[in-house]
Amino acid sequence: EVQLVESGGGLVKPGGSLRLSCAASGFTFSSYSMNWVRQAPGKGLEWVSSISSSSSYIYYADSVKGRFTISRDNAKNSLYLQMNSLRAEDTAVYYCARDDYGDYSAFYWGQGTLVTVSS
Amino acid sequence: QSALTQPASVSGSPGQSITISCTGTSSDVGGYNYVSWYQQHPGKAPKLMIYEVSNRPSGVPDRFSGSKSGNTASLTISGLQAEDEADYYCSSYTSSSTLEFGGGTKLTVL
Numbered sequence A: 001e002v003q004l005v006e007s008g009g010g011l012v013k014p015g016g017s018l019r020l021s022c023a024a025s026g027f028t029f030s031s032y033s034m035n036w037v038r039q040a041p042g043k044g045l046e047w048v049s050s051i052s053s054s055s056s057y058i059y060y061a062d063s064v065k066g067r068f069t070i071s072r073d074n075a076k077n078s079l080y081l082q083m084n085s086l087r088a089e090d091t092a093v094y095y096c097a098r099d100d101y102g103d104y105s106a107f108y109w110g111q112g113t114l115v116t117v118s119s
Numbered sequence B: 001q002s003a004l005t006q007p008a009s010v011s012g013s014p015g016q017s018i019t020i021s022c023t024g025t026s027s028d029v030g031g032y033n034y035v036s037w038y039q040q041h042p043g044k045a046p047k048l049m050i051y052e053v054s055n056r057p058s059g060v061p062d063r064f065s066g067s068k069s070g071n072t073a074s075l076t077i078s079g080l081q082a083e084d085e086a087d088y089y090c091s092s093y094t095s096s097s098t099l100e101f102g103g104g105t106k107l108t109v110l
Helices: none
Strands: A003-007 A008-013 A018-025 A034-039 A045-051 A058-060 A066-073 A078-083 A093-098 A115-119 B007-013 B017-024 B033-042 B046-051 B064-068 B071-079 B086-093 B098-103 B105-109
Touching: A003 A093, A018 A034, A018 A093, A018 A115, A034 A078, A045 A066, A045 A078, A045 B086, A045 B098, A058 A066, A078 B071, A115 B017, B007 B017, B017 B033, B017 B086, B033 B064, B071 B086
Parallel strands: A008 A115, B007 B105
Antiparallel strands: A003 A018, A018 A078, A034 A045, A034 A093, A045 A058, A066 A078, A093 A115, B017 B071, B033 B046, B033 B086, B064 B071, B086 B098, B086 B105
């Protein structure tokens, strides 16, 4: 069974940092590109970042470019999102999602982890 | 302001059909056959309903169908059921190798 489990969310002050993790199981992690998608409370979905299977290709939304870094460890079946210089508008549930069809569309999602940026 | 434009809400009675539109540009929806549709119930992760404009993942009822004309993609739900009441989001791959989502459409089953 494919499972994606996010962790690392929490309360952080503006300007602070947080590192999210996504533990993958039930599939060959190293064969898939992965995405981070977020959803602010009561708002819509926002794509954050994507990383290819071998980390050769990495893309970011303009809203996080220069502040967030996506990475992965295929040996540990894990995806990461390092978030620096956090702002109130980064408050959201962060989901990791598997790119199932090579076009960023995702059938498998984690349950999400809440990041709250507030003083 | 979302890059892809969706109606904020649509409604329909059980058994009826509804269509949700998703309008972008030639740099996203119009330029690629990489439009997806997601269903999201409150407090749940999104569920993929359509990928590559009109393909249904395994397990998605054939009441759900997708299409595209020019810069506008559409999701049609036929034989509306109570459990279809949810938020629906379109997404599209873009010329910048990024992904854009629509603002979301709340479907109410009357």
